[in-house]
Amino acid sequence: MGSLSKSRGNLFRKYMVIFVTLIGVASLTSGFIEIYFVYQQNKAAEVLLQQEKAIAAASQIEQFVKETEHQIAWTTHYPWNTSSEAVNQRRLDYLRLLRQVPAITAISQLDPLGMEQLRVSRLAVDVIGSQSDLSRDPKFFLAKTGKTYFSPVYFLKESADPYMTIAMVGAGQLAGVTVAEVNLKFISELVSQIKIGEGGYAYVVDTSGQLIAHPDISLVLRRTDLSSLPQVQAALAASAEPATLGRPQVSIERNLQKNRVLTTYQPIAPLGWTVFLEQPLNEAFAPLYDSILRAILLVIIGLGLSFLASVVMARKMVAPILALQSGAARIGAGMLDQTIRVRTGDELEELGEEFNRMSTQLRASYASLNHQVEEAERAAQDIKQLADSLEHRVAERTAELTATNSELEAFSYSVSHDLRTPLRSIDGFSQALLEDYGEKLDSTGQEYLRRVRAATQRMGQLIDDLLGLSRTTRTKMEVQDVDLSGLVEAVAADLKQRQPERQTEFAIAPGAMVKGDGKLLRIALENLLGNSWKFTAKQPQARIEFGVTQSDGKPAFFIRDNGAGFDMAYADKLFGAFQRLHKTDEFEGSGIGLATVQRVIHRHGGRIWAEGAVGKGATFYFTILV
Amino acid sequence: MATIIEDKVILLVEDNPDDEALAIRALKKNNIANQLVVTRDGADALDYLFCTGAHADRDPEVQPTVIFLDLKLPKVSGLEVLRRLREDRRTQSIPVVALTSSNEDKDIADSYKYHVNSYIRKPVDFVQFVEAVRQVGLYWLVLNHPMPRAA
Numbered sequence: 119m120g121s122l123s124k125s126r127g128n129l130f131r132k133y134m135v136i137f138v139t140l141i142g143v144a145s146l147t148s149g150f151i152e153i154y155f156v157y158q159q160n161k162a163a164e165v166l167l168q169q170e171k172a173i174a175a176a177s178q179i180e181q182f183v184k185e186t187e188h189q190i191a192w193t194t195h196y197p198w199n200t201s202s203e204a205v206n207q208r209r210l211d212y213l214r215l216l217r218q219v220p221a222i223t224a225i226s227q228l229d230p231l232g233m234e235q236l237r238v239s240r241l242a243v244d245v246i247g248s249q250s251d252l253s254r255d256p257k258f259f260l261a262k263t264g265k266t267y268f269s270p271v272y273f274l275k276e277s278a279d280p281y282m283t284i285a286m287v288g289a290g291q292l293a294g295v296t297v298a299e300v301n302l303k304f305i306s307e308l309v310s311q312i313k314i315g316e317g318g319y320a321y322v323v324d325t326s327g328q329l330i331a332h333p334d335i336s337l338v339l340r341r342t343d344l345s346s347l348p349q350v351q352a353a354l355a356a357s358a359e360p361a362t363l364g365r366p367q368v369s370i371e372r373n374l375q376k377n378r379v380l381t382t383y384q385p386i387a388p389l390g391w392t393v394f395l396e397q398p399l400n401e402a403f404a405p406l407y408d409s410i411l412r413a414i415l416l417v418i419i420g421l422g423l424s425f426l427a428s429v430v431m432a433r434k435m436v437a438p439i440l441a442l443q444s445g446a447a448r449i450g451a452g453m454l455d456q457t458i459r460v461r462t463g464d465e466l467e468e469l470g471e472e473f474n475r476m477s478t479q480l481r482a483s484y485a486s487l488n489h490q491v492e493e494a495e496r497a498a499q500d501i502k503q504l505a506d507s508l509e510h511r512v513a514e515r516t517a518e519l520t521a522t523n524s525e526l527e528a529f530s531y532s533v534s535h536d537l538r539t540p541l542r543s544i545d546g547f548s549q550a551l552l553e554d555y556g557e558k559l560d561s562t563g564q565e566y567l568r569r570v571r572a573a574t575q576r577m578g579q580l581i582d583d584l585l586g587l588s589r590t591t592r593t594k595m596e597v598q599d600v601d602l603s604g605l606v607e608a609v610a611a612d613l614k615q616r617q618p619e620r621q622t623e624f625a626i627a628p629g630a631m632v633k634g635d636g637k638l639l640r641i642a643l644e645n646l647l648g649n650s651w652k653f654t655a656k657q658p659q660a661r662i663e664f665g666v667t668q669s670d671g672k673p674a675f676f677i678r679d680n681g682a683g684f685d686m687a688y689a690d691k692l693f694g695a696f697q698r699l700h701k702t703d704e705f706e707g708s709g710i711g712l713a714t715v716q717r718v719i720h721r722h723g724g725r726i727w728a729e730g731a732v733g734k735g736a737t738f739y740f741t742i743l744v
Numbered sequence: 745m746a747t748i749i750e751d752k753v754i755l756l757v758e759d760n761p762d763d764e765a766l767a768i769r770a771l772k773k774n775n776i777a778n779q780l781v782v783t784r785d786g787a788d789a790l791d792y793l794f795c796t797g798a799h800a801d802r803d804p805e806v807q808p809t810v811i812f813l814d815l816k817l818p819k820v821s822g823l824e825v826l827r828r829l830r831e832d833r834r835t836q837s838i839p840v841v842a843l844t845s846s847n848e849d850k851d852i853a854d855s856y857k858y859h860v861n862s863y864i865r866k867p868v869d870f871v872q873f874v875e876a877v878r879q880v881g882l883y884w885l886v887l888n889h890p891m892p893r894a895a
Contacts, residue, residue, distance in 0.1 A: 530848070531846070531848060534845060534846045534847060534848055535816050535844075535845045535846050536845075538845045538866075538868060539760060539762075539763065539845055540762075541868045542762075542763065542766065542845070542866055542867075542868050542870070542873070543760075543762040543763070543766070545868050545869060545870050546762070546766040546769075546870035546873065547762075547766075548870075549870040549871060550766075550769060550870075571869075574868055575868050575869055577868075578867075578868030578869075582847075585847075593849075
């Protein structure tokens with residue numbers, strides 16, 4: 119079941135991954151889209167705010183400068199002359215101006231030639247008629263053209279504050295030029311009033327990037343140069359080309375403290391200054407970050423919910439599949455009586471029904487198969503019983519045969535010994551009688567004794583022949599290649615040697631090879647050739663032939679002679695033991711020879727038969743089929 | 745033909761009195777006049793050879809020059825006698841001629857297995873038997889040199 123639970127995990131995990139991925143990707147996408155739009159909106163709002171603030175700051179500063187300019191201009195309304203009354207009047211005006219406008223630290227009156235006639239300062243005693251020649255000073259000759267002159271920002275030795283000079287021409291023919299020195303730290307005060315959120319502020323730089331107003335006045339006093347900041351460089355470049363001026367550009371840059379800020383600028387028109395507004399980025403975008411956080415939270419919650427939903431969904435989807443799987447596994451394991459219950463109302467339920475149908479069919483098939491197997495087993499059992507009984511019978515037969523054989527063995531042994539022993543006594547003592555008492559017997563008595571001896575010896579020969587016959591049955595066959603022609607030659611040679619005086623012609627076909635027991639075949643050939651030899655004894659031209667012919671498509675060997683022959687009417691008696699077709703005095707023999715031959719041929723799976731006629735010889739055929 | 749008169753003893757192991765008589769006759773006809781000891785069963789033959797039982801008083805120095813041994817004997821068979829003879833150092837070199845009625849291959853093969861010196865089948869024809877006894881007696885008693893006696 120280990121693999122089953124493992125695969126259950128796989129399917130479940132697959133579904134889970136698919137669900138979580140789908141829902142996760144969807145919620146992440148919507149989250150990011152949300153964040154993107156929030157960011158865009160937030161940024162636009164911030165930019166708008168900064169732009170407006172920047173425009174407002176610039177106009178405030180402009181306002182301050184214009185106000186100051188206006189205040190100075192008010193003192194120039196009265197015509198100027200060098201009379202002491204007029205000078206005094208002007209001195210009073212100037213003092214009042216200094217009282218009213220704290221930013222102006224000193225103010226002086228130049229005559230039309232550029233000579234200083236009056237100087238009123240907060241820091242020094244009033245000077246009248248110093249005649250200092252300022253005719254070549256730009257504040258004089260530029261102001262003389264009728265347009266208010268604004269000097270670049272400068273710093274005085276006696277004060278750390280930045281200053282600026284405003285000069286303008288007075289009223290009347292003899293109008294001189296009024297030169298006022300304005301402390302710009304008041305702009306810093308003005309600027310420090312401008313706030314954007316918590317940490318946002320404004321500052322002002324001059325045309326060269328020099329800081330002239332900042333909420334932290336110490337930066338101004340230290341004469342901080344901001345021209346290296348990219349936003350300042352951009353602003354300076356833009357003011358050099360007034361055509362590009364339009365709505366203030368908002369960008370994200372690093373400020374003097376190297377913090378990332380959202381910043382914008384706005385030129386202050388008549389002065390060439392630029393007011394900058396900046397707000398720490400994290401503050402500017404704080405609502406944005408909130409939005410992002412909210413979106414991320416939503417995504418996480420969405421993911422969690424999607425995970426839970428997918429677990430539920432996957433379980434719901436996997437459960438019927440698992441039911442199918444375990445049902446199929448049960449069917450596979452052979453539990454065919456189990457049914458699968460899937461109630462999903464879809465293809466899975468159909469599949470479950472298919473499985474149920476299949477298991478039903480399998481159950482039927484199994485039942486029939488079992489029946490067949492049982493039948494086959496029964497048949498096998500029957501066959502085994504048959505085989506067992508057959509084996510038993512074979513064993514019984516073998517035991518019987520063995521018993522018979524050993525009885526035969528004992529019988530033969532007994533015959534070999536015991537039957538001959540009395541014969542020897544008869545013969546021996548008959549001979550002893552003849553030798554020792556022969557003279558006491560007449561010729562008839564002696565003849566009788568000789569007959570006793572002859573009969574005894576014939577009896578001995580009969581016993582030997584019978585033993586030979588039984589031996590052909592008893593001896594174990596040793597099958598090998600036998601040269602039948604060679605055996606015939608050898609037996610023929612034996613016969614010739616025994617009776618060298620006989621003239622008998624042998625015609626022996628060479629190369630007749632068979633499989634068989636050489637010893638037994640020799641006994642058979644000895645008997646057959648011995649018969650031919652015996653029955654051709656009275657033939658003047660005896661001829662004995664050995665050859666091979668065909669019988670039923672098989673080789674049949676034959677031995678043919680031109681001897682006494684036999685009557686075919688008795689052909690069936692030829693091979694029986696003790697059957698003789700000739701009288702003993704005609705041809706000697708025991709009648710056992712052909713019986714012995716037949717047994718040898720039968721033991722070789724062959725057949726023996728004879729053809730012949732009285733006085734025309736005989737032919738003995740045999741086959742060997744080992 | 746000169747009579748062979750020697751101190752050489754012939755042991756005839758034969759249970760059949762007829763055969764014994766015929767054997768003695770055959771020996772006589774061949775002028776073999778050696779001392780003939782006849783034992784009528786295998787056990788008696790072994791007693792004689794190993795000087796035990798009835799033959800315990802016998803001079804163990806005198807052993808037969810040749811043994812004519814029938815195979816079919818009461819008590820202890822001829823083949824058993826032959827086997828025991830060949831196992832004993834004292835008797836293992838005595839020539840043994842199996843003189844028997846049997847021409848069974850098994851008897852012949854067993855006899856040679858136990859180192860018989862000759863195997864002669866007693867013929868039914870007594871004339872042939874006499875001739876066989878003559879040849880065998882002449883060979884083993886006259887021509888053959890027996891194993892020298894131990895000092």
